[in-house]
Amino acid sequence: MKSNRLRIKGGVPLRGKVSISGAKNAALVLIAASIMAKGETVLEQVPYIEDVQVLIQILQKMGVQVRWKEDRSLSIQAPDEALTIQAPQELTRKLRASNLLLGSMLARQPEAAISMPGGCDIGLRPMDLHIKGVQALGATVSIKRNRICAERKNYHGAAVYLDFPSVGATENIMMMACMTPGESMIENAAKEPEIVNLASFLNAMGASVRGAGTDVIRITGVSELKAVRYAAIPDRIEAGTYMLAAAATGGEIMIENVIPQHLHPVIAKLREMGVIIQELDHGNLLVYAQDPLRPVDIKTMPYPGFPTDMQSQMLALLAKTPGTSMVVENVFENRFRIIDELRRMGAQIKADSHLAVIEGRPVLHGANVRATDLRAGAALIVAGCAAEGETIIEDAVHIFRGYESVVEKFRGLGAEIEAF
Ligand code: EPZ
Numbered sequence: 516m517k518s519n520r521l522r523i524k525g526g527v528p529l530r531g532k533v534s535i536s537g538a539k540n541a542a543l544v545l546i547a548a549s550i551m552a553k554g555e556t557v558l559e560q561v562p563y564i565e566d567v568q569v570l571i572q573i574l575q576k577m578g579v580q581v582r583w584k585e586d587r588s589l590s591i592q593a594p595d596e597a598l599t600i601q602a603p604q605e606l607t608r609k610l611r612a613s614n615l616l617l618g619s620m621l622a623r624q625p626e627a628a629i630s631m632p633g634g635c636d637i638g639l640r641p642m643d644l645h646i647k648g649v650q651a652l653g654a655t656v657s658i659k660r661n662r663i664c665a666e667r668k669n670y671h672g673a674a675v676y677l678d679f680p681s682v683g684a685t686e687n688i689m690m691m692a693c694m695t696p697g698e699s700m701i702e703n704a705a706k707e708p709e710i711v712n713l714a715s716f717l718n719a720m721g722a723s724v725r726g727a728g729t730d731v732i733r734i735t736g737v738s739e740l741k742a743v744r745y746a747a748i749p750d751r752i753e754a755g756t757y758m759l760a761a762a763a764t765g766g767e768i769m770i771e772n773v774i775p776q777h778l779h780p781v782i783a784k785l786r787e788m789g790v791i792i793q794e795l796d797h798g799n800l801l802v803y804a805q806d807p808l809r810p811v812d813i814k815t816m817p818y819p820g821f822p823t824d825m826q827s828q829m830l831a832l833l834a835k836t837p838g839t840s841m842v843v844e845n846v847f848e849n850r851f852r853i854i855d856e857l858r859r860m861g862a863q864i865k866a867d868s869h870l871a872v873i874e875g876r877p878v879l880h881g882a883n884v885r886a887t888d889l890r891a892g893a894a895l896i897v898a899g900c901a902a903e904g905e906t907i908i909e910d911a912v913h914i915f916r917g918y919e920s921v922v923e924k925f926r927g928l929g930a931e932i933e934a935f
Contacts, residue, residue, distance in 0.1 A: 523899035529766035554742030618687030648688035672697025810838030834862035
């Protein structure tokens with residue numbers, strides 16, 4: 516039975532080197548997109564995490580050959596004929612990113628059916644923008660027994676305006692439009708680095724995607740894509756998590772394999788707090804936090820704003836930064852569940868659904884806490900490393916969903932942490 520708890524003895528300044536893995540939120544969409552290509556796709560920098568394993572199982576049950584190769588790359592080969600349209604519900608409920616099969620399946624075959632996806636408990640996570648997008652491209656969509664069933668008879672290029680720059684909706688529309696005859700355009704598109712990584716991957720396969728990383732993405736549909744070898748970008752959220760852990764423990768660490776530009780919103784805020792960050796060559800960052808830190812205010816926004824996926828970790832850091840800080844969560848409607856857990860550790864935080872006011876304290880104390888979702892769990896490791904005494908984190912499986920070798924990596928930085 517895999518361990519589901521972590522024990523941390525805090526108060527140790529983190530020191531040493533940590534190497535960042537491929538981005539979960541890039542790898543998942545590259546895996547979903549791979550089924551659009553004829554031949555064997557080989558993906559590098561795919562992190563060995565639970566969410567990737569679940570998506571692999573889903574694809575295998577739908578008739579796709581997926582296997583890890585000796586060099587730790589991932590081989591994906593879809594059959595020429597149509598895939599089973601029914602992704603197994605017991606698996607798709609575990610993984611919101613399974614919703615990305617909607618666009619990649621409609622790109623390669625006339626029918627797709629996915630269950631209303633699960634994932635973190637951080638808000639409603641609707642699919643209205645995904646559905647609006649594929650309908651604009653000619654799919655008819657019906658909701659049957661908690662499943663989204665789509666079929667395209669006469670599909671055609673179209674312009675889609677996204678009311679919110681949804682990452683997943685942008686990705687689904689991009690994938691379907693790549694193999695939909697005619698010209699398509701996505702306005703108010705998401706601009707995350709993972710969107711650019713997907714667009715580059717699709718273009719390498721022979722697609723015609725222009726403007727990824729800006730508000731407007733234009734796509735000319737093609738009839739076939741060929742399989743290629745490609746790499747996921749480094750995980751900016753994993754990197755940011757280790758940066759905050761170094762800041763929260765007054766440590767000094769070297770982070771390898773990052774793209775600094777993807778971390779600028781986080782780097783800017785940490786520098787505002789007084790953390791010294793040096794962007795070295797070859798994608799290395801030196802993070803150094805010796806002096807007392809200053810409180811800051813955070814507003815989460817779609818990229819290039821401060822990432823919502825770093826919000827929980829920031830609450831943990833600010834809880835231990837003397838002074839008054841404010842955090843506004845503008846992306847999800849229920850992403851403050853970690854606050855109750857931080858309060859058990861002595862944090863002084865007042866919050867409503869979107870605003871948290873933190874009275875930072877010089878000391879947090881260890882406690883028994885529970886990971887409510889992936890990033891909250893990672894934030895509790897940050898808090899546990901910074902706190903005095905012992906912290907036990909229950910439901911640590913949430914963390915293993917998205918952080919490769921997290922115990923080994925924190926231990927490599929000197930943290931006293933074990934899974935049990
Ligand atoms: C992706 O989720 C990421 N997941 C999330 O990371 C990340 O927090 C999020 O983007 C925002 O950056 C993956 O890439 C696998 P959204 P996604 O669609 O695509 C609303 C993590 O911790 N919305 O950009 O599901 C939605 O309710 C995870 O790694 C609609 O209203 O996020 C939310 O409020 C958590 N209608 C907002 O948009 C829709 O049809 C952002 O959602 C779709 C979304």
